[in-house]
Amino acid sequence: MSRLKNFIKHSDLIGNIYFQIMRCILALLSHVVSVRSKQILLTSYSGRQYSDSPKAIYLMLKADPEFKDYTFLWGFQRPGEFPEIPENEKLSIDSFRYFIKLLQSRYWISNTSIERLIPFKNAEHIYINSWHGIPLKHLGPDEAHLEFLPRNWYRKVSFDLLLSSGQYDHDIFKHIFPNTKQIKITGLPRNYELVTTSDHEKEAIKQRVVQQLGLDPNKKSILYAPTFREYQQVAGHNDFKVPFDDDFFRRMNEKYNFIFRGHYFVERTENSDHIFDASKYPDLNELFISTDLLITDYSSLVFDAALLEKPIILYLYDLEEYRKLRGFYRDPEELNLPKSYSQQELEQQIGVSLSNTYELSIEHEFNHEYNQRLDLDYKAIKSLLKK
Known part of the structure; x- marks a missing residue:
């Protein structure tokens, strides 16, 4: 299924045909499917996860007495992988039934495209999007080689509310989502946990992560979380090769718990036998909380992790290639964080x-530059859901 979806997404011709057919089908269905005023449908990372800001919003709404009579639905690629969600709330996102339920639901909440890259929302739908981070790399109209389906979606999608963390991402979103009705600096719901969890709760989370991943509790833990490199696709698969040799892994594992967290688009990881692979761990915040150092590159999660004001290193071993093929809103070399360009430099910086x-001090300054709102404006979200 993933290869078929990649084929449709990455072919302009097939993508255009798919878009035209689906648009006609959904337009016809919208005339016969009635919208339910108290039904909310959510997805996270296009149905790959139960996570991120949609999960945070869902839990807030479920705990709010004003929404006790609302129906909640989740779209998943593999519904059976999420036993924590009641069976009657789960949908297969690749099914025809999913689109029926989406048309029925007055409220849509997502951090990517809830409508499977087919922008078809009508006037009765309220679309709230949290996005999935503060953009560092180019998105949408600024990506040089973006295919028809996502390019068309960025141009036409109409969010009723798009959440942002500060003026920096607010202005970028205004550019890449030109039809959005309202962009509000609310703080990201997924990050509320990072700034409100007590030290006692953090210690309990750390112990749980150590146990579940089989870590050594006497070693410090390093989280390596690189971004996606779409130009490395091999035979229709999104691959990532961990860029370290065996000697580096051996030295790291003698001193630390070295944890790898792959991007949600990555399907296959090479050279990861020597590390703790936490790509499927369900809660990224728990990994942030329980580790002592983050190593990343061009990923937006650098802004989330900064909220904890722990050490961060940018490992920019392929900066020139990424700059040429993807591009940045803010060049990583301009960010006020420690940087390394080789294994040797990285190992030295880890020690420091x-x-x-x-x-x-630099992590503190970086955090307050980009995360201008550290609380959460839940009222802004709630007001739309009561509209």
């Missing part, structure tokens, strides 16, 4: 960043 004398 995890030393007892390391000062976190």
